Amino acid sequence: AMLFEILTAEPLHPRGDDALVSTLTSSPMSPAERRPDRPIAPELDELCQAMQAEEPEGRPSAHEVAKRLQLYIDGDRDLELRKALAAEQLAHARAVLASxxxxxxxxxxxHAGRALALDPASVDAADVIGRLLLERPAALPPALIASLDELDRDALRKRSVRATRSYGSVFLFLGFLPFLEVRSWPWLIAFYVVLGAVVAFAWRGAITGRVSPYLSMLGNFTLALVWTRVASPFLLTPAMICGALIAVASHPWNQRRPWTIFVWGAITIATPFALEAAGILESTWAIENGAIQISSAIYNISGTAEAAAVMTANFAFILLVGAFAYTITRNGRVASHDLHIQAWHLRHLIPERAAR
Known part of the structure; x- marks a missing residue:
């Protein structure tokens, strides 16, 4: 009973009045079966069960118990017993996989891990472990799905932080306002209201890790539309749409539905041209004498200050989009390399047959 309690951290029989009944009626109890969560050596498990034999002659003597304990402490292991138990664990693993x-x-x-721990030379156990580690399952368990969802939320948080900074930096161009001639204050106010809403939406995503793909696409579409009022659909807007496309394409919902990325991009690009052609929006471009002439619905671009502001904004937006794309591709490359390194180490940890 003492060895059982040492191995399991709980008594063999209940305390109190029920102890006598349990002692007289129960059969030998395996510590490993009572506490499968504890790493109980099979040699000690077998010894403990033998000590619980009902008939005295079936129990090992105190000398035999001491000898077997000392052998275990000295490192002696019952290899045949361990191989038999390993085969049993491996059979359990295969049976569970077939379910x-x-x-x-x-x-x-x-089960396969226990089999390999009991028999480190077992190629069959290593083969099962190798396939479980390296092969993608056909159906993911709920716990893994929840873990992957949390991973996606963490990635969305990080991307939302970058989006907040990128969109928020556009407010810095308000510093040019005293040097510019504003044609349409309503459009200017609308531009910064929409921009502020997009920044707030991105900031909320950075906090919660949850970004609605519908609101994301709607917000970026609206921002792209008012962006065309700054310097036509041909200037500044393409850089903004490219950055928004990266954000839209990186959302898990859109990645599972890649057609939404292309549809959103096509609609976002075509809408301002269609609205200008229909006369709903003021035309901001024209082709004259073989050249495309652009204008702004918000500013009068007629002097050096306006030209400098447009060039600076165009330069800054392209750099922001480039930095955004670089960060995403770098993170993807690092994750891919980390996964490959882990797989490489695993292939060297397990036998060659398992790695294949």
Missing amino acids: ADVNARATAMR
Whole structure:
């Protein structure tokens, strides 16, 4: 009973009046079966069960118990017993994998891991572990799906922080306002109201890690539309749409529906041209004498200050989009390399047959 309690951290029989009944009626109890969560050596598990034999002659003597304990402490292991237990654990792993349980892979991994711990030379156990580690499951268990969702939310938080900074930096161009001649204050106010709403939306995503793909596409579409009022659909707007496309394309919802990315891009690009052609919006471009002439619905671009502001804004927006794209591609490359490094180490950890 003492060895059982040492191995399991709980008594073999209940305390109190029920102890006698349990002692007289219960059969030998395996510590490993009572506490499968504890790393109980099979040699000690077998010894503990032998000490619980009902008949005295079936129990090992005190000398035998001491000898077997000392052998275990000295590092002696019953290899045949361990191989038999490993085969049993491996059979459990394969049986679980053949079932339709969504948590089968996690359970099979535990059984296969125990099999490999009991018999480190078992190629079959390593083969099962290798396939579980390196092959993508057909159906993901709920716990893994929840973990992946949290990973996506963390990525959305980081992207939202970058979007907040990128969009928020546009407010810095208000510093040019005293040097510019404003043609339409309503359009200027509308531009910064929409920009402020997009920044607030991105900031909320940075806090919560949840970004509605519908609101994201709507907000970026509206911002792109008012952006065309600054310097036509041909200047500044393309850089803004490229940055927005990167943000839209990086959302998990859109990645599962890639057609939405192309549809959003096509609608966002075509809408201002269509509205100008229909006369709903003021025309900001024209082709004359083989050249495209552009104008602004918000500013009078007629002097050096206006030209400098437009060139600075165009330069800054292109750099912002480039920095945004660089960050996303760099993070993807780092993640891909980390995954490859882990897989490479795993392939060298397990036998060659398992790695294939």
